[in-house]
Amino acid sequence: MSLCNGAEIPVLGFGTAKCDDVYTAICTAIDAGYRHLDTAYVYHNEAEIGRALGDKIRAxxxxxxxxxxxxxxxxxxxxxxxxxxxxxxxxxxxxxxxxDLYLVHWPIAFREGHEGLPQDGPPITTDVDYIDTWRGMEEVYMEGKARNIGVSNFNSEQIDRLLVNCDIRPLVNQVEANVHLNQEKLRSFCGQRGVSLTAYSPLGSPGYKRWPTPCSNQNGPKPLENPVVASLALKYSKTPAQILLRFLIQRGISSIPKSSAAERIKENIDVFDFNIDPEDMRQLMALDLGYRRFCADNLREHKFYPFATEF
Ligand SMILES: NC(=O)c1ccc[n+]([C@@H]2O[C@H](COP(=O)([O-])OP(=O)(O)OC[C@H]3O[C@@H](n4cnc5c(N)ncnc54)[C@H](OP(=O)(O)O)[C@@H]3O)[C@@H](O)[C@H]2O)c1
Known part of the structure; x- marks a missing residue:
């Protein structure tokens, strides 16, 4: 899939947050054909990922x-x-x-030393402006350390504010997206401005109990168990996960499903041999509930909290 500067991002990537034995998972993913890997400083797994990639390159x-x-x-x-x-x-x-891509993980700044999302008590935030952060992003881009730069968890107003205050435009906004939060308004808004979406939690993050509250909602609809998704899986002889991923691909949204299990890692990239018909795409679009799992409730009071606007 092309970004608006012509860079080619593989439309299906591999997510690594909370991934057990990430070394083995990355090796399995590379063997299965994944070439797009998603990580973050805060996942504390970059060294294991680097070890796996180094071994695959040396081999x-x-x-x-x-x-x-x-x-x-x-x-x-x-x-x-x-x-x-x-x-x-x-x-x-x-x-x-x-x-290949460096993202501002959230529009909200924390005080130095806070190397994770706070799990209890008020978050330790500061009012550093993401426009200031972006100056640093532009510098690492100019140095060639990041070939493309973008953001994550930014809403439409924050995207526009960034666009009028930047020299180098953000190319990607990585946000939660799946059939229950289809992000069509944000996709269209960003698309008109040359910003591509990447979907995190494309399967609805069913391992959500492993994410701490209040960062994520503990209950809610499960895309993998939706009956419409199940019936389309039967119709196309694919699995519910494959329907969910194909739904995003056909809308021009790259996605980064995570799995620690070899069979599911292979299943999730086996999505390039079928097309969902327009009428079935409409059915999937109609499943939108605006349901956000990663609500980061304890950041709600911050002036840059991204999820208080419509999109
Ligand atoms: N930018 C951000 O703020 C942000 C936030 C959250 C996530 N992310 C990124 O997005 C990636 C994906 O999001 P996510 O991990 O929240 O959710 P997800 O990819 O929607 O779901 C992952 C869960 O689905 C299960 N799973 C995977 N494939 C399956 C299949 N074919 N059938 C049934 N279950 C399946 C996995 O279990 P098994 O491992 O047991 O297969 C795991 O529990 C993360 O790893 C991370 O890289 C970014």
Missing amino acids: GVITREDLWITTKLWNSYHRSEQVEECLQRSLIALGVDYV
């Missing part, structure tokens, strides 16, 4: 140039002069000298 299975590696700037490195430090740590851990 001659892939080259660095075959890969699209996305990682993300953590919230406690939002002052412009801290961006390079955070990216440099990721580069060293991953064992590479550039990433």
Whole structure:
């Protein structure tokens, strides 16, 4: 899939958050054909990912140039002069000298030293402006350490504010998206501005109990168990997960499903041999509930909380 600067991002990537034995999972994913890998400084797994990629490169299975590696700037490195430090740590851990895509993970800054989403008590935020953060993103882009730059969890107003205050435009906005939160308004809005969406939690993050509240909603509809999705899986002789991923691909949204299980890693990339008919796409679009699992409720009071606007 082309980004608006012509860069080719593989439309199906591999998510690695909360991935058990990520070394083995990455090796399995590479063997299954994934070339787009999604990680983040805050996942604390970049060194294991780098070890797996290094082994696959040394074994001659892939080259660095075959890969699209996305990682993300953590919230406690939002002052412009801290961006390079955070990216440099990721580069060293991953064992590479550039990433293909570097994202501002959230529009909200944390105080230094807070290397995760707070699980209880009020979050330790600061008012560093993401426009200031973006200056640092532009610098690492100019240095060639990030070949493309973008954002994650930004709403439409934040995208527009960034666009009028930037020299180098964001190319991607990575947000939660699946049949129950189809993000059509944000997709259209961003698309008109040359910003592509990447869907996180494309399967609805069924392992959500592993994410701490209040970062995520504990209950809610499960895309993989939706009866419409199940009936389309039967119709196309595919699995519910494959229907969910194909639904995003056909809308021009790249996605990054995570699995720690070899069979499901292979299943999730086996989505390029069928097309969902327009009428069935309409049925899937109609499943939208505006249901957001990653609501980050304890950041709600922050002036840059992204989920208080319609999209
Ligand atoms: N930018 C952000 O703020 C942000 C936030 C959240 C996530 N992400 C990124 O997006 C990636 C994906 O999101 P996610 O992990 O929340 O959710 P997801 O990919 O929608 O769901 C992952 C869960 O689905 C299960 N699963 C995977 N394939 C399956 C299949 N074919 N059938 C049934 N179950 C299946 C996995 O279990 P098994 O492992 O047991 O297969 C895992 O529990 C993350 O890993 C991360 O890279 C980004």
